[in-house]
Amino acid sequence: MEPIGFQSILILLVVAVVLVAMFRYLQLPQVLAYLCAGIVVGPYGMAWIPDLEGTRYLAEFGLVFLMFTVGLEFSFPKLMAMKTVVFGLGGAQVFFSCLVFGFVAWLVGVPAEGAIVIGGMLAMSSTAIVMKLLSEQLEQNLLHGRHAFSVLLFQDLIVVPFLILIPALAGDGEQTVWITLGWALLKGVMVMIAIIFLGRWLLRPFFHEVASARLREFFMLAVLLLTLASAWLTDVAGLSLALGAFLAGVMLGETEYRHQVESDILPFRDILLGLFFVTIGMMLDLSAMRQLWPWVLVSVAAIILFKALLILGLGKLFAMETAVALRTGLVLSQVGEFAFALLLLANQFHLFNQQTSQILLASIILSMMVAPIIVRHNGNLAKRLVPGYTHAGESSLDVIRAEADVTDRHVIVCGYGRSGQNLAWMLEQEGVPNLALDLDPIRVRDARDAGKPVVYGDVTLRDVLEAAGLSRATALAISFYDVPAALKILDTTRLVRPDMPVIVRTKDDADLERLSAAGATEVVPESLEGSLMMGSHLLLMGVPISRIVRHVRNVRADRYQMLRGFFHGEDLHDGKDTHAYQARLHSVTQPDGAHAVGQPISTLQLEKAGVTDSAVRRGGIRGPEPAPETRLAAGDVLVLHGTPEALEQAEKILLEG
Numbered sequence: 001m002e003p004i005g006f007q008s009i010l011i012l013l014v015v016a017v018v019l020v021a022m023f024r025y026l027q028l029p030q031v032l033a034y035l036c037a038g039i040v041v042g043p044y045g046m047a048w049i050p051d052l053e054g055t056r057y058l059a060e061f062g063l064v065f066l067m068f069t070v071g072l073e074f075s076f077p078k079l080m081a082m083k084t085v086v087f088g089l090g091g092a093q094v095f096f097s098c099l100v101f102g103f104v105a106w107l108v109g110v111p112a113e114g115a116i117v118i119g120g121m122l123a124m125s126s127t128a129i130v131m132k133l134l135s136e137q138l139e140q141n142l143l144h145g146r147h148a149f150s151v152l153l154f155q156d157l158i159v160v161p162f163l164i165l166i167p168a169l170a171g172d173g174e175q176t177v178w179i180t181l182g183w184a185l186l187k188g189v190m191v192m193i194a195i196i197f198l199g200r201w202l203l204r205p206f207f208h209e210v211a212s213a214r215l216r217e218f219f220m221l222a223v224l225l226l227t228l229a230s231a232w233l234t235d236v237a238g239l240s241l242a243l244g245a246f247l248a249g250v251m252l253g254e255t256e257y258r259h260q261v262e263s264d265i266l267p268f269r270d271i272l273l274g275l276f277f278v279t280i281g282m283m284l285d286l287s288a289m290r291q292l293w294p295w296v297l298v299s300v301a302a303i304i305l306f307k308a309l310l311i312l313g314l315g316k317l318f319a320m321e322t323a324v325a326l327r328t329g330l331v332l333s334q335v336g337e338f339a340f341a342l343l344l345l346a347n348q349f350h351l352f353n354q355q356t357s358q359i360l361l362a363s364i365i366l367s368m369m370v371a372p373i374i375v376r377h378n379g380n381l382a383k384r385l386v387p388g389y390t391h392a393g394e395s396s397l398d399v400i401r402a403e404a405d406v407t408d409r410h411v412i413v414c415g416y417g418r419s420g421q422n423l424a425w426m427l428e429q430e431g432v433p434n435l436a437l438d439l440d441p442i443r444v445r446d447a448r449d450a451g452k453p454v455v456y457g458d459v460t461l462r463d464v465l466e467a468a469g470l471s472r473a474t475a476l477a478i479s480f481y482d483v484p485a486a487l488k489i490l491d492t493t494r495l496v497r498p499d500m501p502v503i504v505r506t507k508d509d510a511d512l513e514r515l516s517a518a519g520a521t522e523v524v525p526e527s528l529e530g531s532l533m534m535g536s537h538l539l540l541m542g543v544p545i546s547r548i549v550r551h552v553r554n555v556r557a558d559r560y561q562m563l564r565g566f567f568h569g570e571d572l573h574d575g576k577d578t579h580a581y582q583a584r585l586h587s588v589t590q591p592d593g594a595h596a597v598g599q600p601i602s603t604l605q606l607e608k609a610g611v612t613d614s615a616v617r618r619g620g621i622r623g624p625e626p627a628p629e630t631r632l633a634a635g636d637v638l639v640l641h642g643t644p645e646a647l648e649q650a651e652k653i654l655l656e657g
Contacts, residue, residue, distance in 0.1 A: 038281020062276025062495035071249020090154025126336035135441030170349030602628035611642030
């Protein structure tokens, strides 16, 4: 296998980063950015990366982790809770789509084996694109959003039989297609039962031992071992690697370690999935599109129109309102990322020729590029096409305005994480109206389902804050750690409501002055407030509460100056580089012959180096804030406060002059 060179990897990373940033700015799904990156750098684009076996191997490895993720997120209880719509509407959509698309492919000359796969590919819709856009538009809980989710759930499930069928369809051809399909399904079911049975018997005790070691790297290696071993077993059985990875994900998803696996594998998974979509984009032959583009355009138009009308018709059979059925059809009218998985597998087994493969690949990519436009405007399209339909769905700003209009003199809570939720609870207990905004669509959905006044919105945007009733609010609280975002919010707030109190939460005192200067009424450094609370509880054991309250008030009145700075060790446990530039405490011992020995502190001019003397320790006795005329003696320990650079310079002054 010819390796991928370092220069090729560097070029790929540069293009991918630029395109992901661009697509993020345009609010388009990242999947499309990776596909475009592959088209640009691939052998049929700028030819910066040649068509190597190594790139195709990466694509297969990415497919393995795509299916592992699907298995991990698969939920049998959720499937059974929505079984009527999932198996009814979802099953009917997949069946008729496979039948019609497969029949058309067979009519235009594709062999029966390839036509079956084409039917399955084009029946799929994009879970990644649809659910992301519906969540952003707060439509995931509307009727069409719930129906779309049910259909997508069945489509995810039906990928598994196709992973079994494709290797079987590429057999020696001595048996009929139907006998081949029957044997493949039987073998697949037997392998699945064997893996799941053994997995349930061995998996939980195995991962219990792995987790008890409390080594994150060990846990990660065990997950990778399970995934790849399961994929290898299905491959040995004559099935696909992806099927084994899916089964590994299903088995792990039923254990108590599911969430740990999700958090540990997330960065690794996202990189591999990005590479998978990049390699898929590299397969698109742009030169061939000059002759094939009419076929591609006709195919895309036919796919979108047929899938939308099919779901509209099926929706009517399932007693849906016409407009709801149409909106469901519109959001599911594209082809999805699982079609790439089936296409990649079909290409490995040579189920159709190069021209057919290129038409399919281009059609899938183009339908996914059109999808954001259709999904974003599905409500307006339904309103235009269905007379009398007025529930066209509101924009995010309209939803925020509608929520804010029912309140007055409320508190705007920016961020609805743990701190934001606790803050909102306290306000509710006192009958203070509040409106929270958050960018986590799942959190917003769950909170709104529970009746909480929470909406989806980016609080760094002026339009969003104004829609939330900034002009009528009594106060604003920023409950998350993000200094750049907090500064943007403060800038907007001070322009619109310079008189309104703004409370900002930070992790520590690193940006306290910066936020205060930007207009924050109060800045609450969580680590310092936590220290105050712990100290208060400890002092309650024997110190009068009035003295404890006085200590706390003095610290807060002094803007936490008494608690500023701390002794930094090598490991700060948070992994953030911002602390590298934060003011801290540092002890400097004065040895015999040091420049500062025998001199008053005032003559050393340490303040010019940017530090202050916090305390001096002599003979085991510590004196806070030493007087300027204090003369240092050999063995004294001077405690300094300042940034790392300033402390280094001050230490040089003390020791060398």
